[in-house]
Amino acid sequence: MKSRLLSEYTVPGKEHYYILFMSWAGWVFDFYDLTLYTFLLIPIGKELHLSNIHLSYILGLSLAATAVGGIIFGVLADRYGRRSVLQWTILTYSIGTFLSGLAPDFYFLILFRIITGIGVGGEWATGQTYVGETFPPQVRGRFGAFMQTGAPVGVALAALIGGFVSPIIGWRASFMVSVLPAILVIIVRKKLPESDLWAERNRIIKSGELSKAAVRDEGRGNFLSLFSSEYRAVFLKSLLLAVFIMSAYWFTYAWLPGYLYEQRHFSMTKSGLWMIITQTGGFLGYATFGFFADRFGRRPAFTVYALLMAAGLIMITVAWNVIARYPSVILVFMFMVGFGTGFFGGYGPIMSELFPTKIRNTAMGTAFNLARGVQFFTPVVVVLVARYYGLGGGISIASLFAVLAGLWIWVFPETKGKRLTALEQRPGNDR
Numbered sequence: 001m002k003s004r005l006l007s008e009y010t011v012p013g014k015e016h017y018y019i020l021f022m023s024w025a026g027w028v029f030d031f032y033d034l035t036l037y038t039f040l041l042i043p044i045g046k047e048l049h050l051s052n053i054h055l056s057y058i059l060g061l062s063l064a065a066t067a068v069g070g071i072i073f074g075v076l077a078d079r080y081g082r083r084s085v086l087q088w089t090i091l092t093y094s095i096g097t098f099l100s101g102l103a104p105d106f107y108f109l110i111l112f113r114i115i116t117g118i119g120v121g122g123e124w125a126t127g128q129t130y131v132g133e134t135f136p137p138q139v140r141g142r143f144g145a146f147m148q149t150g151a152p153v154g155v156a157l158a159a160l161i162g163g164f165v166s167p168i169i170g171w172r173a174s175f176m177v178s179v180l181p182a183i184l185v186i187i188v189r190k191k192l193p194e195s196d197l198w199a200e201r202n203r204i205i206k207s208g209e210l211s212k213a214a215v216r217d218e219g220r221g222n223f224l225s226l227f228s229s230e231y232r233a234v235f236l237k238s239l240l241l242a243v244f245i246m247s248a249y250w251f252t253y254a255w256l257p258g259y260l261y262e263q264r265h266f267s268m269t270k271s272g273l274w275m276i277i278t279q280t281g282g283f284l285g286y287a288t289f290g291f292f293a294d295r296f297g298r299r300p301a302f303t304v305y306a307l308l309m310a311a312g313l314i315m316i317t318v319a320w321n322v323i324a325r326y327p328s329v330i331l332v333f334m335f336m337v338g339f340g341t342g343f344f345g346g347y348g349p350i351m352s353e354l355f356p357t358k359i360r361n362t363a364m365g366t367a368f369n370l371a372r373g374v375q376f377f378t379p380v381v382v383v384l385v386a387r388y389y390g391l392g393g394g395i396s397i398a399s400l401f402a403v404l405a406g407l408w409i410w411v412f413p414e415t416k417g418k419r420l421t422a423l424e425q426r427p428g429n430d431r
Helices: 014-039 041-048 052-080 082-100 106-134 137-148 150-169 171-179 181-191 196-207 212-218 223-227 232-253 256-262 268-296 298-316 327-354 360-395 397-411
Strands: none
Touching: 014 041, 014 052, 014 082, 014 106, 014 137, 014 150, 014 171, 014 181, 014 256, 041 052, 041 106, 041 171, 041 256, 052 082, 052 106, 052 223, 052 360, 082 106, 082 171, 082 181, 106 137, 106 196, 106 327, 106 360, 137 150, 137 268, 137 327, 150 171, 150 268, 150 327, 171 181, 223 232, 223 360, 232 298, 232 327, 232 360, 232 397, 256 268, 256 360, 268 298, 268 327, 298 327, 298 397, 327 360, 327 397, 360 397
């Protein structure tokens, strides 16, 4: 056993960066596999003779499946460790995306996108828990947020494949080559250390150092614990925050490529290029958010970035005609939407700091993915609103949720720099 935990180092070392790389890369391809579908909506719909509503059902069900994956893999990670479960999630979503390229019809495509969604649902929480438990508290915010840069990289990669490669090789081959992330697991798995905070908790419980009452108490970490009197309030507040964040994100991105293509008459290539501009802003937003949050606090950083996203969204949807004659100005606001999305990077560190080790992964996976599962309705709502106000009107709803997220964050305590421990600090757990 090491003399000190990874989270007790003053400066991150090699093992920290292995963990960060695997978690980040898993999140890149997690988001790539989930959003690639949105860039392939047009060719999929044409070949399988699907309407926009049918295509929205497929996306919605894959998002709903992430809730199932989040709960299942969250519980497994708290029981069997962060390292193994992170690898299982990557393998699951890679296989689901490969099978999507073989789908002969609407129903098989739904099935394969659900498999993808289950794997996607487990990866984020496991990766964020892994990073949160191993990085020093004074830099947890910046590295947790940096892991989120995998999202815009994944979307940009999906834009490249969907906008430039898919017209050449077809949508089926675009899905099938996406099995490649599974190779990442084979290459990197032996270099990854386990979360030693999780391992230390298990060691203490098995060592006999605790009283029987304390062992029983620590052994109660499971899905139902989230709804106990001890954790219910903070879990429900965390869930609502996740709903606001997810709604802001998916109301924006579920149909944004389609909005540029159908309502603004962009080509698929130009739509993909403009989405890359947005995701460049997203990358920089995530990369800078953590530094802001570690210095000034989680809550003010969250609010500032959420309001930036809301302002950019209003300008590229409701106010499009005001700026339509100035493409460079539109690009600035597209960039702002992406940059403001950086507030998403604060959710993982905050959740790591709110819940104890015994249920951390379960809490993060459940809240994050129940909120993502609720987004089953998002692409459908956008299409229904679009019948009266256009896709821009449906997408503009995202700005409301961004504002709500920026305000709701203030119901939580400020957790900047909080030190995480293997066991909860309570009577009977003292060693």
